[in-house]
Amino acid sequence: DGGITQSPKYLFRKEGQNVTLSCEQNLNHDAMYWYRQDPGQGLRLIYYSQIVNDFQKGDIAEGYSVSREKKESFPLTVTSAQKNPTAFYLCASSIPYGLAGDARESYEQYFGPGTRLTVT
Amino acid sequence: AQKVTQAQTEISVVEKEDVTLDCVYETRDTTYYLFWYKQPPSGELVFLIRRNSFDEQNEISGRYSWNFQKSTSSFNFTITASQVVDSAVYFCALSEANPSEDYKLSFGAGTTVTVRA
Numbered sequence: 001d002g003g004i005t006q007s008p009k010y011l012f013r014k015e016g017q018n019v020t021l022s023c024e025q026n027l028n029h030d031a032m033y034w035y036r037q038d039p040g041q042g043l044r045l046i047y048y049s050q051i052v053n054d055f056q057k058g059d060i061a062e063g064y065s066v067s068r069e070k071k072e073s074f075p076l077t078v079t080s081a082q083k084n085p086t087a088f089y090l091c092a093s094s095i096p097y098g099l100a101g102d103a104r105e106s107y108e109q110y111f112g113p114g115t116r117l118t119v120t
Numbered sequence: 121a122q123k124v125t126q127a128q129t130e131i132s133v134v135e136k137e138d139v140t141l142d143c144v145y146e147t148r149d150t151t152y153y154l155f156w157y158k159q160p161p162s163g164e165l166v167f168l169i170r171r172n173s174f175d176e177q178n179e180i181s182g183r184y185s186w187n188f189q190k191s192t193s194s195f196n197f198t199i200t201a202s203q204v205v206d207s208a209v210y211f212c213a214l215s216e217a218n219p220s221e222d223y224k225l226s227f228g229a230g231t232t233v234t235v236r237a
Contacts, residue, residue, distance in 0.1 A: 040229075041229060041230075042211060042227040042229045042230050043165075043211070043225075043227045045224060045225075048224065058224070090163075090164075092165075108155055108167045108170045109167070109225060110167060111157075111164055111165040113163060114163040
């Protein structure tokens, strides 16, 4: 079955430790994204990558880092510099924009099940 | 500036009632895309619909229907004859299809729908 996997579902860490969240997709999508969701709020973009070996900061990149060495994988590291790391983290992937020739098309993103990170 | 506004924070209905979720967006682009997602209690966002700015035809899919009106910058979503399984948070999102925005999605804050048996 095609889809996005995130592991683990729940993660607990002590303050001051770095932690890496996994995201793998087998949808053959070029674009991948990381979002953060806090209780009662919408999604905020952390980092995104439109192609392998390239990624861009989103709206709240401070305290996070990513890598994109393979098309299928886009791990997110929450560093000790992130002041408020406890949150629900969602990974997504999509066909990159503009696939249909010159048409400026934007495609839906497909989401993984999320990782709930708690830092104490 | 908030690009997508979902003014309703929570809606509670009894099963079989209809529910309409409001979404108002803001953009200066002439080409853009609108989306609705559902987030059940399990947490995973489920894609429901994608609409481009040139297609104002309203759509019905089973118990779901969408009303896109460019004149009022709205893309409302209605669930007909609601069921308990419709209980979830629903998000409206906008993608401004221009390279400077990298076609990113801007999400509204979400509307929590609770359907009581």
